[in-house]
Amino acid sequence: MAALGPPLRTWRGLLRELRYLNAATGRPYRHTAAYRYLVKAFRAHRVTSEKLCRAQHELHFQAATYLCLLRSIREHVALHQEFHGKGERSVEESAGLVGLKLPQQPGGKGWEP
Amino acid sequence: MWRSCLRLRGGGRHLLNCPRGGLTASRGPGPKPPAHARAYAPPAERKRFYQNVSITQGEAGFEINLDHRKLRTPQAKLFTVPSEALAVAVATEWDSQQDTIKTYTMHLTTLCNTSLDNPTQRDKDQLIWAAAKFLDTDTVCCRVEEPETLVELQRNEWDPVIGWAERRYGVKIGSSTSIMGPSIPARTREVLVSHLASYNTWALQGIEFVVSQLKSMVLTLGLIDLHLTVEQAVLLSRLEEAFQIQKWGNVEWAHDYELQDLRARTAAGALFVHLCSESSAVKHKLPQG
Numbered sequence: 001m002a003a004l005g006p007p008l009r010t011w012r013g014l015l016r017e018l019r020y021l022n023a024a025t026g027r028p029y030r031h032t033a034a035y036r037y038l039v040k041a042f043r044a045h046r047v048t049s050e051k052l053c054r055a056q057h058e059l060h061f062q063a064a065t066y067l068c069l070l071r072s073i074r075e076h077v078a079l080h081q082e083f084h085g086k087g088e089r090s091v092e093e094s095a096g097l098v099g100l101k102l103p104q105q106p107g108g109k110g111w112e113p
Numbered sequence: 114m115w116r117s118c119l120r121l122r123g124g125g126r127h128l129l130n131c132p133r134g135g136l137t138a139s140r141g142p143g144p145k146p147p148a149h150a151r152a153y154a155p156p157a158e159r160k161r162f163y164q165n166v167s168i169t170q171g172e173a174g175f176e177i178n179l180d181h182r183k184l185r186t187p188q189a190k191l192f193t194v195p196s197e198a199l200a201v202a203v204a205t206e207w208d209s210q211q212d213t214i215k216t217y218t219m220h221l222t223t224l225c226n227t228s229l230d231n232p233t234q235r236d237k238d239q240l241i242w243a244a245a246k247f248l249d250t251d252t253v254c255c256r257v258e259e260p261e262t263l264v265e266l267q268r269n270e271w272d273p274v275i276g277w278a279e280r281r282y283g284v285k286i287g288s289s290t291s292i293m294g295p296s297i298p299a300r301t302r303e304v305l306v307s308h309l310a311s312y313n314t315w316a317l318q319g320i321e322f323v324v325s326q327l328k329s330m331v332l333t334l335g336l337i338d339l340h341l342t343v344e345q346a347v348l349l350s351r352l353e354e355a356f357q358i359q360k361w362g363n364v365e366w367a368h369d370y371e372l373q374d375l376r377a378r379t380a381a382g383a384l385f386v387h388l389c390s391e392s393s394a395v396k397h398k399l400p401q402g
Contacts, residue, residue, distance in 0.1 A: 003342070004342065021205065021209040025211070032205070032208065033167070033201050033204055034201050034205040037197070037198065037201045041198075057339065058391070061387075062198075062388070064342060065383050065384045065387070066202065066380070066384055068342070068376060068380040069220070069343075069376075069377060069380035069381055069384060072373045072374075072376035072377040072380060073218050073220075073373075073377045075373045076218070076370065076377055077215065077218055079366065079369060079370045079373060083365070083370065084366070084370075
């Protein structure tokens with residue numbers, strides 16, 4: 001079986017991801033549907049006396065997968081913003097890169113009407 | 114390193130979501146385009162037009178509401194999912210969009226849309242065939258011959274997974290260093306195809322998606338049978354790349370970018386498969402005595 005670690009760590013990770021997701025909206029994460037569903041699911045599957053419960057492992061696996069999904073989306077978007085989100089430079093900026101400046105031509109360029 | 118640069122250039126174009134070429138908007142005044150049109154910024158994405166996302170239960174399943182409007186698929190069908198957990202996850206995806214809607218981060222929504230619309234019009238057999246096609250060029254079965262450290266790494270990491278799959282399904286898979294790839298016996302193919310046939314169409318969409326991301330049928334089977342976590346499966350799929358990164362260094366804007374993207378897609382696919390192929394029922398145990 002997959003080495004998942006303690007369910008508590010997955011639970012804490014999920015809470016942290018939900019907190020990040022809701023930080024921008026300002027709404028507390030405890031009011032989101034995702035939080036309520038996760039709380040219900042984790043509580044429901046804890047109340048079993050069996051030592052080796054396949055359903056419990058399945059739930060933990062799904063929670064860990066969801067945690068991986070949220071975490072990797074957040075990191076991917078952050079990387080995209082940092083490295084690939086800026087678009088193209090304007091002509092002025094490109095000229096400025098090599099130390100040139102575009103000329104100011106209040107009379108318009110020669111070929112323009 | 115140049116390999117990953119090339120790969121990104123093809124993938125980055127798709128991710129930036131913008132057409133190739135210089136001028137964007139103004140076709141307007143003919144010979145004299147205004148100076149600011151030459152600055153090429155990616156076209157503005159759709160802004161977030163809703164405040165609240167909620168879930169309701171209809172006759173066909175669970176539906177997502179953006180404010181008061183019901184969410185629809187790209188082909189304007191009503192968006193319904195059979196499982197509540199999936200609906201909650203999709204609603205969270207929509208809720209997590211800030212300012213602009215980044216559809217490339219909403220993998221579960223994309224998978225649901227594909228399953229509902231079926232734009233390529235594939236039936237169950239075609240999906241199974243598309244997934245099983247990867248067996249012939251399965252990543253964990255195609256081995257290198259040198260350098261020696263990589264050969265050993267592949268043996269140590271990939272042989273256990275193949276062994277597990279062989280034991281679990283009672284088939285022979287094996288590995289090969291030849292350029293033709295591994296030779297998969299017909300019985301193996303039959304057994305795996307009939308195993309895949311036991312999943313419903315939605316789950317098969319997810320499975321085919323994960324197989325095409327990881328480039329390996331064996332790893333996908335490990336993922337859906339709860340044998341490998343998503344991080345483990347992605348690492349095994351990118352084993353040679355991880356080996357080269359360890360040797361030559363990590364390029365954050367290429368390697369990490371692709372790693373996180375692959376993890377996100379694989380996790381979404383795996384979660385989709387699990388949520389579509391389970392049915393949960395609460396059974397209360399009888400009190401003792």
